[in-house]
Amino acid sequence: MAEAGPADPPVPPFAGPVVFTRHGVRRGARAAVPLLLGLTPFALVVGVIAAGKGLSLLETLLMSGLVFAGSSQLLALELWTDPAPVLAATLAAAAANIRMAPMGAALSPWLDRLGGWKLWGTLGIMVDHSFALSVTEMRAGGRDAGFLLGIGLVMYAAWMVAVAAGHLLGGAVRLPPGHPFLFAGAATFAALLATIWRGPRADLLPWLLTAALAVLLHGLNLPAPLPLLLAALSGAALAAWLELRRVPPAAAR
Secondary structure (H helix, E strand, C coil): CCCCCCCCCCCCCCCCEECHHHHHHHHHHHHHHHHHHHHHHHHHHHHHHHCCCCCCHHHHHHHHHCCCCCHHCCCCCCCCCCCHHHHHHHHHHHHHHHHHHHHHHHHHHHHCCCCHHHHHHHHHCCCCCHHHHHHHHHEEECCCCCCHHHHHHHHHHHHHHHHHHHHHHHHHCCCCCCCCCHHHHHHHHHHHHHCCCCHHHHHHHHHHHHHHHHHHHHHCCCCHHHHHHHHHHHHHHHHHHHHHHHHHHHHHH
């Protein structure tokens, strides 16, 4: 078996069976609190745009509660006309959220051992933030899947409150493009990358490819979801290929 290089952090096995406890949910909830700094301006913007498009507060909250995906909501609102382009908005949202499929696969050591409301409730409110923190927890040997739900619950509640605030305040929170406050969401995502970094041997090339393709495709003025989607899939494919090359032949069989 090939030995891991010094830059590859060890991934300890689970010390026991996967559990789902209230303690894990509370730990996840506490871990989510600092992330609200990045979520709040994003949610405020969604609320402001929804109000500008003529959606009532109830309609905005229904959309936010059922979809709970900021990028998809913004895409749908950008496409919003009268009558609403339901098919186009649905396809745009699906393209933006297809990244959730590999996220669920990455968390399968936890999710495969859940069922019923624990599984579907957790998946229903999983977002990028909860995925990143939970992958880090899982790689460190954590086995309490309630951690993932706890993060999602706090993010969901804060999202609904901030979207409502944005809708109610309307023009009072309307910020000019490029305002530093709007960078909080992007800064949060950048900070989350540090928690899932496994070292240059495992992540450097896929991350560089993803970033370079995203910038290049964005410069080609492709429709909003495509640069992110194509870049992410390309980076994931390269990462999978590199992982397969590192797997010993005996393990691959």
